[in-house]
Structures are given as C-alpha cells and as structure tokens.
Amino acid sequence: MLEFRELEEPRPFTKAEQQAINDLKSMFKQKTKINFQTDNYFLTKFLRYRDWNVEAAYKSIVTYYELKRDNPLVHADKKVSEYIDLLNLNTRVLLDKRDKNGRIVLVAKLGNVGPTTEFNDASLLDDIWMQVLLSDPMTQMNGISFITDCTGLNSSILKWLVPKNCKVGAAKLESLPIKDWTIHVVNMGPIFKACIFLIKPFLRKATIARFQFHSNGYADLIDNLGEDCLPDEYGGKNGAIDYEKSLKFILSREKILARNREFGFKNAKPRKYKDTSKTTRLQMQIEMENCNGNINTITADIARENELNLKLGRKWGEKAEKELAECDENRAIKLRLLEERVVQDKNIPNARRDDAFLLRFLRAKKFDVDKSFRMIQKYFKMKSESPDLFRISPLSDMQNLLKMQMQQILPQHDENGSVIYLFRVQNCDPYKWPAEMVFRSNIMALEYAIRDPRTQIGGLVVMLDMAGLKFAHAKFLSPNLAKRSAEVIQDSFPMRFKAFHILHEPFYFDAMLALIKPFMSEKIRNRLHTHGNDLKSLHRHIPKEILPTEYGGTQGAFDNTKWRDQLLNDQEYFTHLETYSCDPKQLKTTISESTTNGVNGIGTEILNEH
Known part of the structure; x- marks a missing residue:
C-alpha cells in the first residue's frame, strides 16, 4: 500500500507553527461545552487548511463539532x-x-x-x-x-x-x-x-x-x-x-x-435533527406532516401501491412511456424534483410526500413538474375550502346511498386502458339524498380508483345515464357544485379524465349543460359525447363486452355489490386520507401559474454546461 504516515510529521514544526498550535490549544480552554481534541495531528489539519490562521482554524473546528453534534447518524x-x-x-x-x-x-x-x-x-x-x-x-x-x-x-x-x-x-x-x-x-x-x-x-x-x-x-x-x-x-x-x-x-x-x-x-443533544434512514424515512415524513391517523394503514397502502407500480408489466410501461413520457430515469428524477417543491411550500405542510402519492400527479400532468405541483396545491386547497363536499369518512354514512345501485367503476378496462365510471341518475333519489352527499360519494369513488397505477396511466371514462332525470335533480347543478365538479375534472384531482358519455339525456339537456360549460375548458368540452337512446353510438366508444346488459353489454345486469363492499372495507384508509390537508387561510388565494426555470427540462442548460 502507499506510504501513509498517520500521526507522524515529515519534519519538525517551525517556531511559528508551534506557536500557532499552542495558541489554538489555549483558545479551547474558553469553550467549556466542547471536549476538544488537542492532538497535534488533529489541530494541524485545521491549521494547514486555514493557512495557520489560529482564529480561522478555531472556527472551523467548532463548525466541525457542531455538524457532528447536529447530525450524529452521518458520523461514524x-x-x-x-x-x-x-x-x-x-x-x-x-x-x-x-x-x-x-x-x-x-x-x-x-x-x-x-x-x-x-x-x-x-x-x-x-x-x-x-x-x-x-x-x-x-x-x-x-x-x-x-x-x-x-x-x-x-x-x-x-x-x-x-x-x-x-x-x-x-x-x-x-x-x-x-x-x-x-x-x-x-x-x-x-x-x-x-x-x-x-x-x-x-x-x-x-x-x-x-x-x-x-x-x-x-x-x-x-x-x-x-x-x-x-x-x-x-x-x-x-x-x-x-x-x-x-x-x-x-x-x-x-x-x-x-x-x-x-x-x-459534552452531553450533546442534536438540534433539529431528523433521521432519514430507510426504516424511519416514511414515518418521519408522516410525523413532519402532523398526522394523527393510523400510520400502519397509510404505510401499508403506500407499500401496496408501490408494489403494483413495480408489477405493471410491459404493456402498461410502454403505454406510460408513449403517452406520459414516463421511464425509470425520468420517473426517479421528477419524483425528487416534485418532492422538493412540496417540502418547500409552507402553505401545504401537511401534504403527503411519498412517491406513490406524488406519482399520481406526475402521471396526470404527463410528468410536468410545475403543473403537477400546482395540481397538488389545488387538491389540498379544494379539500380544505370545501370539507362538506370532500369529507368522505365515516363510510357508514355512505353505506345506504351506495346500496341504491346508482354508481360503480366497472371491473374491466376498455381497449385504451381506461376504466369506466357509470352513474345512473334514475337510482339517485333527489328527495332522499343531499346533493353534497352524492358529490362526496363520487369523490370517494375517484379516490378509490386512483390507487390503481393502471388507472393513473389509462385514465377514466365517465358514463352518465340520465334516464329518470327530474326537475328536482336541478339541485345537483348549483353553481357551487358545478364549479367544484369542473375543478375536480380539470385542475385539482390527479385523474386523467378521457371522455364523458351522456345517455338518455332529456330535451332540455342543453340548457342544463349551459350551467356547467362556463366552468369547463375547451379540451373537456370536446370530450363530451351525447348518445340519447342510441346504444350503438355508445358502443363505438365503449365496447359492449365490458358493459352491463342494460347498456347492450355482455357482463350481466348492473350490480355494484362487490365494488361497494371493497370501498366500505377500506374505512381506515379513507379516514387517514383526511388527515392530510392545509389551512385555507394560509394558502395563497391565487396559485402562481408561472413555471420554475429548468425544472421540467431537468435543468438541461445547467447540466449540459459541463
């Protein structure tokens, strides 16, 4: 091995050097809280580092000990x-x-x-x-x-x-x-x-x-x-x-x-130290977010979602890469960039920051970090401003409503990889169910669906059957609900809404649509399809092989029992989900639409300058 003279000087110290060593030792006596190391080899490495400037060397040694005190787990x-x-x-x-x-x-x-x-x-x-x-x-x-x-x-x-x-x-x-x-x-x-x-x-x-x-x-x-x-x-x-x-x-x-x-x-106590080791990293994040829910529940769900991401298979991986620009390197880089943005935003200190959660927003916005970050801001702002619409738990409140067989996410994906969310107006009794509760049941369905990485990639198609529509249903189209619905679809929820198919719409549907259109973007308006009573028209977009028999399909009669039971069995997840929020009084009224230079290009100019 190479010549290595630890603790052994190659030559005697000069008088000036020895005086600097002695002066540095004398300075230690004034600092009683630190047990200083006074070996010559230890002192000389700081003195040489500071060109034998005693005061500068002393400051460097104190900084060294402070860093060691405040970050004990990164020092041997x-x-x-x-x-x-x-x-x-x-x-x-x-x-x-x-x-x-x-x-x-x-x-x-x-x-x-x-x-x-x-x-x-x-x-x-x-x-x-x-x-x-x-x-x-x-x-x-x-x-x-x-x-x-x-x-x-x-x-x-x-x-x-x-x-x-x-x-x-x-x-x-x-x-x-x-x-x-x-x-x-x-x-x-x-x-x-x-x-x-x-x-x-x-x-x-x-x-x-x-x-x-x-x-x-x-x-x-x-x-x-x-x-x-x-x-x-x-x-x-x-x-x-x-x-x-x-x-x-x-x-x-x-x-x-x-x-x-x-x-x-002496008696060192770390200041503001957070352990980021593997076994505690997730727990640390949750503690930082001041969550009081069941940590095991959310941890298990994150682990489940991460595992599903790993098992997506070639078909879904190729689809994600083609449509969303997602690949292993891009995913890892953008996750860290997005996490940093969330951590630094003081307005959403209680936001989830795990990879499974952040990945939903990146996929929804095709891995544009700026747009993903703004969607996260709006997601928590929306939940905090309208708890009457976005509070899901307790699920027992929803049980009877779900039993009315008015909605379900169908079990199979269409040929484009999208899931179908079917809502049937005739089973929604406007005299029995408040509009806010029906809205909340739809949010619950979306929160449940988005946990599947395939849905994050393939998106969701809404199928609205308006048979049985009454004038009493007009309360479901109040300006507030219309605005919130548009926000969920366009800006605030990490779902790729691929299309909206309307069946059995009444003759006055255009008048109803006029109430919603002001809140809808042109892209969403272009994804609206009306079919009236023409099931063949519907089948040109959604294959009958995945539809219930009521819609000319081959999957048997509509029955949401299995799907409903799956939702109701996840009470702990939905309860814990609501512990993540923000204070709407502190959140900025206007979320900046400006982009951060270099983020979406992964700092291309900076990185390529070398």
Whole structure:
C-alpha cells in the first residue's frame, strides 16, 4: 500500500507553527461545552487548511463539532469493523499510489451503491475515510483527488436528494479541512446530471468549481492525475484496483477512529435533527406532516401501491412511456424534483410526500413538474375550502346511498386502458339524498380508483345515464357544485379524465349543460359525447363486452355489490386520507401559474454546461 504516515510529521514544526498550535490549544480552554481534541495531528489539519490562521482554524473546528453534534447518524461512532457490511460493498476504494501532485486518490464506485443503500450509509463511509486519510500530514499538505465513477449508477440514489440530506451533505463536504481537493467525475450519465442539478443550489461557487467532468474518456483524467497512479480501467498503468488491500488498510486504522470518538460536545443533544434512514424515512415524513391517523394503514397502502407500480408489466410501461413520457430515469428524477417543491411550500405542510402519492400527479400532468405541483396545491386547497363536499369518512354514512345501485367503476378496462365510471341518475333519489352527499360519494369513488397505477396511466371514462332525470335533480347543478365538479375534472384531482358519455339525456339537456360549460375548458368540452337512446353510438366508444346488459353489454345486469363492499372495507384508509390537508387561510388565494426555470427540462442548460 502507499506510504501513509498517520500521526507522524515529515519534519519538525517551525517556531511559528508551534506557536500557532499552542495558541489554538489555549483558545479551547474558553469553550467549556466542547471536549476538544488537542492532538497535534488533529489541530494541524485545521491549521494547514486555514493557512495557520489560529482564529480561522478555531472556527472551523467548532463548525466541525457542531455538524457532528447536529447530525450524529452521518458520523461514524462505532468500531470500523462494525461497518464491515458497508465497507464490503466497495463503494469507496483507496488507490495504492498518489497522483503526480502527491495527492492521495480515493475512488467512489457509485455503481456499487445498491437500491437499499441509504444516504446515512454513504455518509458514514465518507466520514470513516476522511477521518483516516486526514490523519496523514502529507495528505493535509497535498490534498486529495476524488474520482467519482458513475458506471452502473442506479436511479434509486435520487431518493437521497431531499433538501435536508442535500444541506447536510453539502455542509459535510464544505467543512472538510482539506485545502486542496478536486472531484473528477467520469462515466457520467443523465442520473448523475440530475443529482448535480439537485445538489447544486446547496453548494458554494468555490465548491462547484472543484468538480471536473470528464466527458471525453480518460484523457483529461490522466492529464490531471498522471497514468502511474491510475488503474487499467481508467487508462493508467497501475493494474487492477485491489479492493481487498484497500479494505485491509481501512480496517487497520481503528486507533485513529477510536481516538476521534472521544471528543466533541459534552452531553450533546442534536438540534433539529431528523433521521432519514430507510426504516424511519416514511414515518418521519408522516410525523413532519402532523398526522394523527393510523400510520400502519397509510404505510401499508403506500407499500401496496408501490408494489403494483413495480408489477405493471410491459404493456402498461410502454403505454406510460408513449403517452406520459414516463421511464425509470425520468420517473426517479421528477419524483425528487416534485418532492422538493412540496417540502418547500409552507402553505401545504401537511401534504403527503411519498412517491406513490406524488406519482399520481406526475402521471396526470404527463410528468410536468410545475403543473403537477400546482395540481397538488389545488387538491389540498379544494379539500380544505370545501370539507362538506370532500369529507368522505365515516363510510357508514355512505353505506345506504351506495346500496341504491346508482354508481360503480366497472371491473374491466376498455381497449385504451381506461376504466369506466357509470352513474345512473334514475337510482339517485333527489328527495332522499343531499346533493353534497352524492358529490362526496363520487369523490370517494375517484379516490378509490386512483390507487390503481393502471388507472393513473389509462385514465377514466365517465358514463352518465340520465334516464329518470327530474326537475328536482336541478339541485345537483348549483353553481357551487358545478364549479367544484369542473375543478375536480380539470385542475385539482390527479385523474386523467378521457371522455364523458351522456345517455338518455332529456330535451332540455342543453340548457342544463349551459350551467356547467362556463366552468369547463375547451379540451373537456370536446370530450363530451351525447348518445340519447342510441346504444350503438355508445358502443363505438365503449365496447359492449365490458358493459352491463342494460347498456347492450355482455357482463350481466348492473350490480355494484362487490365494488361497494371493497370501498366500505377500506374505512381506515379513507379516514387517514383526511388527515392530510392545509389551512385555507394560509394558502395563497391565487396559485402562481408561472413555471420554475429548468425544472421540467431537468435543468438541461445547467447540466449540459459541463
């Protein structure tokens, strides 16, 4: 392995250097809350970092301890051997020769980061390596060359890049007492470009300038580091990377880590720290949202929806890619961008932020992050402003209404992948059922349907049978209900409404439609189809093979019993769904229609500048 003189100076300190060390030690006596490490090797790495400026070095050490106190789970606090499973992933490897400038070379193999590896895991590894490498005076003086190899990088890494993690990661990077360092990025693809786009706002310009992106193979890398230190795979002359030798090296440096663990804030209590490990990440989100419902219920439903997304199959994947521009990379990138927008919006602090929920809105808006974000804002604003229309639970209130056989989502998809929502006016007694309750039952049907990823992709077709319409039904078309219905269809609910088919409409239907049209966009108006009593006209749009016999179909008589029972058995889900909301008094009256530069293009100009 390379020559490594941890804790051993290559030459005696000068009088000025020794005086700086002594002055720095004396400053520690004034800070009783911190148990400072006073070993020369520890102090000199900060003094060299700050050009032997004692006051600047002191501030850097305090910042280092504060970061360690406030973020304990991203700093190693155990024996190095206890991290053996992480180390065996070979995501970090030390080359056995320094580069041509005398720098030590540490390689990050991002392709070895597994889908289950978390942000904290990667941060712990970096902390272990930095503690060890910076104990070497030659490294303190000459610096470090980092090689970030993006070969095989998995899109799951994007889940790390929530604002909290970006801030912590940037703070750790910029607090490292390394005077001279560079990150050389090789084999970069679109996923890492997305990572840079998300991290960049949290980095200083001086830090960004230390990144070098090598897009022309390894020629520039060899020019910067020299071929003698580089392994064969990077065009060098140093043979194959020896992962075993690197592992033995780090395991043999336990005494350095043990010494460092003894110091820091006394009785340290983390400030505003949130654990983002895999086992608690979802729970953390729910706690942040101040939800008091059944966490297990919503967690299980998210897991179920995520599993359904994974099992969509080729047919649905191709449809999503063709119609929605959805693919693995695009999905992962846009989810993180949308999550960041939701997290930063103080007006909707109680919004769901899990991937399953956010994906519904991205699909509804064809992966346009700005439009998806505005729809989320409107979704929660609508629910909060009109709880009488959007409160679903308790489902026992709906039981008798659903038994009237007035509505159902039919069990089969049409040839375009859409589900059919059939509503029958003649079974809706206007004297018995308040208009608000009928509206709520429709919202419940939509909330139930949207949990299926196939419906998110294929959309929904509304089939309205107006047979039996009475003048008493006019209360269902009040301006408020008409406006809210239009909002659900057009702006506020993450459903792709593909068409509206009207059957058995009365002669005065045009007059009724005139009440609704002012609230409808031209796109929705163009999707309205009236068929009167002509079932053949209906069958040109919806195949009779998926329709009940009452509509010329082959699926037997209309019966919503099975569908109704499925809804009523999900009481806990619908109850918990209502714990997510916003305060309409705090939500902005006008939701901005402006777009954020770079978001929908995934920061194309920024990412391509390298």
